[in-house]
Amino acid sequence: MAAGPMRMRATQGTGFTDVRVLMTHPMETGQRKDADGKIVPLHFIQIVTVKLNGKVVVEAETSQAVSRNPVFSFRIKGGAKGDKIEVSWLDNKGESTSIESAVA
Amino acid sequence: MKFKLGLVFALAAAPALAQQSPYAEYQRMALENAPVELFELGGEELWKKPQGPKNASLERCDLGQGPGVLKGAYAGLPRHFADADRVMDLEARLLYCMTTLQGRSREEATKRVFGNADRPSEMEYLSAYIARQSNGMKIAPGRTHLKEQEAYELGRKLFFHRAGAWDFSCASCHGEEGKRIRMSDLPVLSNPQYARPLMATWPAYRVSTSSFVTLQWRMNDCYRQMRMPEPTFGSDTTIALIAYMMATAAGESYRGPAIKR
Amino acid sequence: MRHSLLLCFAATLAACAAPATIGERPEVTAGDLDRITAVLKHDFHERGQAKMDRIELDAVQRLCNLHADNPPEALAKPLEEAQLKAIPFPQGNLIGDWRRGERVAQSGRGSMWSDKPGVQDGGSCYNCHQLSPKEPAHGTLGPSLAGFGKLRGTSAEMQKYAYGRIYNSKAYNVCSQMPRLGHAGTLNEQQIKDLVGLLLDPASPVNQ
Numbered sequence: 001m002a003a004g005p006m007r008m009r010a011t012q013g014t015g016f017t018d019v020r021v022l023m024t025h026p027m028e029t030g031q032r033k034d035a036d037g038k039i040v041p042l043h044f045i046q047i048v049t050v051k052l053n054g055k056v057v058v059e060a061e062t063s064q065a066v067s068r069n070p071v072f073s074f075r076i077k078g079g080a081k082g083d084k085i086e087v088s089w090l091d092n093k094g095e096s097t098s099i100e101s102a103v104a
Numbered sequence: 105m106k107f108k109l110g111l112v113f114a115l116a117a118a119p120a121l122a123q124q125s126p127y128a129e130y131q132r133m134a135l136e137n138a139p140v141e142l143f144e145l146g147g148e149e150l151w152k153k154p155q156g157p158k159n160a161s162l163e164r165c166d167l168g169q170g171p172g173v174l175k176g177a178y179a180g181l182p183r184h185f186a187d188a189d190r191v192m193d194l195e196a197r198l199l200y201c202m203t204t205l206q207g208r209s210r211e212e213a214t215k216r217v218f219g220n221a222d223r224p225s226e227m228e229y230l231s232a233y234i235a236r237q238s239n240g241m242k243i244a245p246g247r248t249h250l251k252e253q254e255a256y257e258l259g260r261k262l263f264f265h266r267a268g269a270w271d272f273s274c275a276s277c278h279g280e281e282g283k284r285i286r287m288s289d290l291p292v293l294s295n296p297q298y299a300r301p302l303m304a305t306w307p308a309y310r311v312s313t314s315s316f317v318t319l320q321w322r323m324n325d326c327y328r329q330m331r332m333p334e335p336t337f338g339s340d341t342t343i344a345l346i347a348y349m350m351a352t353a354a355g356e357s358y359r360g361p362a363i364k365r
Numbered sequence: 366m367r368h369s370l371l372l373c374f375a376a377t378l379a380a381c382a383a384p385a386t387i388g389e390r391p392e393v394t395a396g397d398l399d400r401i402t403a404v405l406k407h408d409f410h411e412r413g414q415a416k417m418d419r420i421e422l423d424a425v426q427r428l429c430n431l432h433a434d435n436p437p438e439a440l441a442k443p444l445e446e447a448q449l450k451a452i453p454f455p456q457g458n459l460i461g462d463w464r465r466g467e468r469v470a471q472s473g474r475g476s477m478w479s480d481k482p483g484v485q486d487g488g489s490c491y492n493c494h495q496l497s498p499k500e501p502a503h504g505t506l507g508p509s510l511a512g513f514g515k516l517r518g519t520s521a522e523m524q525k526y527a528y529g530r531i532y533n534s535k536a537y538n539v540c541s542q543m544p545r546l547g548h549a550g551t552l553n554e555q556q557i558k559d560l561v562g563l564l565l566d567p568a569s570p571v572n573q
Contacts, residue, residue, distance in 0.1 A: 007145055022142045026222070068221060068314040069139040257391075258404065264390050264433070265401055266426050268419045269476050269551070270544035271535075275390075277506065285492050285504045294390075331476045331549070333415040339408035 006099040010085045017079030017103050019050070021072045021087045029064045044092055045070065051086040052076060079103050138363040140232060140309045143224065143316045147233025150226055156206030165201035167194070167234065168246075178238035179358045182255065182347040183246030191246070191255040193346045194234060195227050195320040196338030217337050218321045221314035228316040231307045235361040243303060243358050245350040252347065255340070259348025262341060263294055269331040274345070276330075296352050303353035305362035312365055319346050390433050398422060398430055413478030425535050434540040441539045448536035452529050452547070455554055459524035459561050466556075466563030467570065470496055475551040486551050488531070488560060493543070496563065497570035507543060514565035515572040527561045 007022045023045065030042030042064060050058035057076055072087070079085070081103055088098030151162050151174075167177035168185070182193040188200055195217070202213040219225035246252040266273040277285055278293045291298035307318040323342040327335050335341050405420045424444060428436050472487020474480050490496060493506035517523045529536055532547030546552045552560075563569050 007142065020141075022139060022145075024142065067311065069142060071139055071141075258401075260391050261393060261397060261401055264393075264430075265398075266430055266434075267402075267405070267422060269415075269549045271426055271429075271542075272544070276542050280506075283504070283506050285506060287502050287504075290506075327409075328415075328477050328479060331415065331544075332419055333409045333417055334412040334478060335409050341404060341408040 006087065006089075006097055008085070008087055008099050008101045010079070010101050010103045012079060012081055012103050013075075015078065017052075017076045017083070017085070019074055019076060019085060019087070021099070023070050023072065023089060025069065025089070025091065027064060027066055027068045027070060042092060045089045046092050047090045048072060049088050049090075050074070050076075051084075051088075052079060053084050054086075138309055139314075140316070140361050140363060143229050143232035143309065144236050144361065145233075146224070146229035147231070150229050151233060154206075156202065156208040158205065158207035160206050162198070162201050162205060162230075164205055165198070167197055174234055174237040176238055176241050178235045178360075179241040179243050180238075181245060182252075182343055182350065184249040184251045189251075191249075191251050191343055191347060192338070193319065193343050194231060195318060196343055198227060198230055199338050214337050218324065219315065224316055227320070228307070228318060231318045232309075232316055232361045235307055235358075238358045239360065241358055243300075243350060243353050243356045245347055245354065247351060247354075255344045255347040256351050258340070259344035259346070259351075260294075262345055263348060267332065268327075272330040272332075274326070293349050294352060296354075299349055299352040300356035303350055304356045304359045305364070306360060308360065308362040308364045310364050316361075317364075393430055393433075395427075395431065398427060411478075414476065414480065414482065415478035425539060429540040432540075434542075436540065445536055445539045448533050448539070448545075448548075449529065452532050452536060453554075454525060454528060455558070459528045459558055460519065460565055461555060461558030461560070461562040463559070463562040463566045463569035463571075466559035466561070467497065469552070469556050469559055470563055476549060486556075488546055488552055488556070489544075490560070498573070499570055510564060511571060513571055514567060514569065517565070519565050519567070524561055524565065527564050528557055531557050531560055 006024065008019065010017055010019045012018075025045050026043055027045065028040050028043040030039065032040045034040050044064040044066070045062050048058070048060040048062060049056060058074060060072075062070070076085075083103045084100055085103060086098055086100045088096060090096040154161050164171045166172075166185070166187075167174065168180045168183045169175065169177050178194055181197070182191050184191045185197065185200075190196075192200065199210065199213055202208045203210055213226075216223075216225050217227050219228050247256070263274045264279075266276070273279075274293065277283070277290050280290075281292055281295075281298075283290045291302050293299050293302065306322070307316060309315075310317050320337060320342055323345055324335060324337070327333075402420060402422060406417065409417065409420060411417050422430065425448070428440060428444060432440075469487050470490035472485070473489045473492060474484065475486030475489065480486065490510075491500065491503045493504040495503040495505075495509040495511050498511045513527075530543075531552070533545040534541040534543035535545055535548075544551070547554075547557055563571055566572070
């Protein structure tokens with residue numbers, strides 16, 4: 001709904017930046033059955049990429065074991081106020097979304 | 105030097121008392137990275153979004169602390185509202201504001217009050233956002249107005265009232281210490297010792313269903329499992345029970361919106 | 366309508382000056398029951414198989430509500446006898462199939478407005494009871510039934526007792542918290558027989 005595919009908060013610490021990303025994604029395991037007994041197909045985020053000022057700093061391979069609407073929080077070395085952080089994900093259906101935010 | 109040590113001990117003791125549940129540590133860890141925040145952010149958007157025939161947002165809605173004041177609002181509910189001359193919980197009050205401020209019909213605004221993992225409802229987003237603004241404050245529902253006292257008394261009587269196809273009252277499950285249904289511990293909600301930690305952690309994100317659940321939903325779902333017909337959203341029955349439980353939990357520091365398994 | 370109902374509660378409030386002890390069960394009069402029923406009638410609506418007749422209190426519910434689940438013997442006994450008389454005990458062997466019984470005991474479906482008609486209901490037995498000692502996911506609202514048959518045997522009398530208890534627990538203890546699974550129409554004759562099998566059959570996991 002109003003939540004959108006992703007929300008991010010990037011806050012600066014001393015010599016590091018804390019990033020918290022909330023991702024909206026069903027993360028279907030491919031084992032769940034719907035109300036009619038049919039298997040809900042596999043649908044999950046496979047790769048999460050984080051860029052700091054255009055440079056890739058994190059590349060994570062995730063799996064269907066991660067639950068629905070995953071929260072990804074991590075700490076990057078460095079980062080100054082105004083620096084651009086971009087988080088993007090790619091799922092097994094080839095869909096992708098990204099979000100960009102400046103360090104606060 | 106002695107003073108300092110005393111303070112440290114006092115501070116150390118308080119959390120230990122609050123954390124008697126074996127799930128306390130799990131709760132603490134889970135809350136650090138809970139999707140609850142997603143719902144709070146969605147709720148903030150909805151609070152500010154102009155909707156309905158009057159194309160108005162909810163920002164002038166009075167939740168008991170004054171129009172638009174959200175700090176402490178959830179912790180002070182249910183309470184009596186003079187404009188409606190009725191005791192209301194959060195969700196009934198939001199519905200009132202949707203119909204009066206935004207000009208929406210009750211039918212439209214209640215079309216989908218309980219959502220699911222794929223599509224949360226407006227009430228769920230708004231409840232998360234508004235509950236957050238009471239985090240850290242003491243639970244203190246209205247107790248002085250005559251109607252507030254009546255709601256409490258009705259709630260107390262309803263709690264023990266056996267009816268329905270299976271002869272259940274709330275107390276049938278929530279009436280005796282140390283009981284569980286399947287593997288779910290059953291708090292004795294008529295007892296402050298158990299009501300307090302419970303009411304301090306609703307509404308909440310429910311991991312098992314990937315959905316956000318509210319007290320109106322809980323009343324509805326309890327009555328369903330009690331083999332009763334369905335209570336109307338925001339009805340006196342539901343508000344009375346919530347008033348009773350919040351009053352029984354009064355004084356507790358509110359810790360929501362929380363996370364449950 | 367709602368205003369006058371709430372005013373009635375105010376009157377009751379004025380009558381009892383002493384504030385209730387937190388957690389204490391309130392005193393309830395016949396008038397209270399009528400008022401509560403009226404509020405429920407106003408606030409609830411039927412959905413699915415859950416019709417509004419479920420709001421009406423029968424004699425058992427009235428008695429237990431009036432006496433905080435602890436009615437005097439003189440009032441409890443006749444009601445228990447009447448409930449017992451109304452149980453349609455089948456003839457012959459009441460021990461059914463314990464394998465089917467275990468499925469009935471495990472299922473939490475039945476009699477809710479969310480239950481699809483035509484889908485086999487269950488007894489929700491594991492919600493409250495331990496049955497097979499191998500099943501850890503059981504509730505503790507009711508007593509453990511592990512070893513039920515081992516302790517009591519399979520006599521005709523014991524079969525009848527087990528059947529009757531499941532059909533209508535109030536026939537044996539009028540304010541029992543256990544639902545009247547036969548009386549409420551949740552379980553049919555075969556399902557109850559299968560549960561009796563689960564309880565009494567020496568081969569049942571309950572008796573291992």
